[in-house]
Amino acid sequence: MDPMLLRCAAVSASSGSRYAVGLDLGGTDLKAARVSADGRLEGFAKRPSRAAESAEGPLEAIAEAVAALTHGARDGLIGVGLGSPGVIDPVTGSLAGPTPHLHFWEAFPLRERLSQRLGLPVVVDNDANLAALAEHRLGAARGARVSITVTVGTGIGAGIVVEGRVLHGARGGAGEIGHLPLGRGGAPCRCGVPDCVEPDASGSGLARHARELGLSPAEAATVFAAAEAGDPRAQAVVAAMADRLGAALGVAVSLIDPDVVVLGGGVAQAGERLLEPVRAAVSRYTLATHREGLRVVAAALGERAGVIGAGLLAWDAAARSA
Incomplete structure (x- = not known):
């Protein structure tokens, strides 16, 4: 098993039934689910991303998705992982420039704004990177x-x-x-x-x-x-x-x-x-x-790869801070 998956599983086992929220943001849809440390999904759903409305539109859609998955209670939630189109600075978690799918988010401090909005630890990465992470650890590239x-x-x-x-x-x-x-x-x-x-x-x-x-x-x-x-x-x-x-x-x-x-x-x-x-x-x-x-x-892993990868990213962050 991947060493990081082993660390994530250890974090999960040490603290009962815990989960991350994985989010995959697109220009049209937002995919979301609860993600276990070993990449299993619960409550997978899609909703409009509201990316064409305003800079606040996708943040509101994300907040609604997290609330729906946590049912208003955050017991066991270790953090939120988000995959987004665009180049994302790996240090700051900000969009580094424009992206065709998110017209209102040029040079947008994504991780900072989303963490403030949710009141939760948030990690972000490019959506293709997170699909790749999921396929590498759990999908067609496993091993x-x-x-x-x-x-x-x-x-x-x-x-x-x-x-x-x-x-x-x-x-x-x-x-x-x-x-x-x-x-x-x-x-x-x-x-x-x-x-x-x-x-x-x-x-x-x-x-x-x-x-x-x-x-x-x-x-x-x-x-x-x-x-x-x-x-x-x-x-x-x-x-x-x-x-x-x-x-x-x-x-x-x-x-x-x-x-x-x-x-x-x-x-x-x-x-x-x-x-x-x-x-x-x-x-x-x-x-x-x-x-x-x-x-x-x-x-x-199909259309769920990005959500799985986003959840794994959140578990990685939790494992590093444990």
């Missing part, structure tokens, strides 16, 4: 020493975990593989940097390319099904996406040298229809020494 978990949806996010701990980088921005300059230049990236791979390797890029070739509806599931049925246009769309995603993963593999790459997110629900061409692309763009023993697999 790996080094793993990369990539979430492919409207955009691309990634988290790197080394021996049970998230690799944050100097400013909290490690893992931004969607912004590697490997794009074909067909569409601008929302970040403003030229030639990012995200517009070509994400779900939104897949849909755009499908529309350009006259496919309708241009949703990921429909495109993958059409490709499997032999539609040459859909096959071209999937091949182009897999090639660019594989190129980005190849760079990540060359830099990080992981045991396993985990693919999650909405687009990754295509399963082997995406995994097979991505594996082939990773093989094309990766050194032979790094391909040896490398696994590229589907995520195991």
Whole structure:
């Protein structure tokens, strides 16, 4: 078992029935649950994140979610963990700059404001990092020493975990593989940097390319099904996406040298229809020494990975302070 999980379990066992609240904040939804020290969930629920309302909207949604999970009583609650989009400073817990999904939170002191609002110890991290932490400890990367978990949806996010701990980088921005300059230049990236791979390797890029070739509806599931049925246009769309995603993963593999790459997110629900061409692309763009023993697999924890990871983060903090 992961050493940090053992420490968390010891904290839990020493003090009766205790739990953390794990929260996964998105531009549309807020996912929340009670999380045990070994990552089991209770009371998982989704509610509107209210991110489009104001800077206070998501804080109010979070406070409501915590109140619903604790039933107004906080006996046994060890703390709150939150996963959020954006680059989060690992020291201050603040959003380091703008994020497309949280328009009112540019350079926002997230941990400080949320702790004040809840009156509880709070820890925060990037949502992709926390999904990666959950997959590393309890999901598809369990048992790996080094793993990369990539979430492919409207955009691309990634988290790197080394021996049970998230690799944050100097400013909290490690893992931004969607912004590697490997794009074909067909569409601008929302970040403003030229030639990012995200517009070509994400779900939104897949849909755009499908529309350009006259496919309708241009949703990921429909495109993958059409490709499997032999539609040459859909096959071209999937091949182009897999090639660019594989190129980005190849760079990540060359830099990080992981045991396993985990693919999650909405687009990754295509399963082997995406995994097979991505594996082939990773093989094309990766050194032979790094391909040896490398696994590229589907995520195991689904939409709950971020909540599990947020809860584990809170347990980690409790274990360090015990």
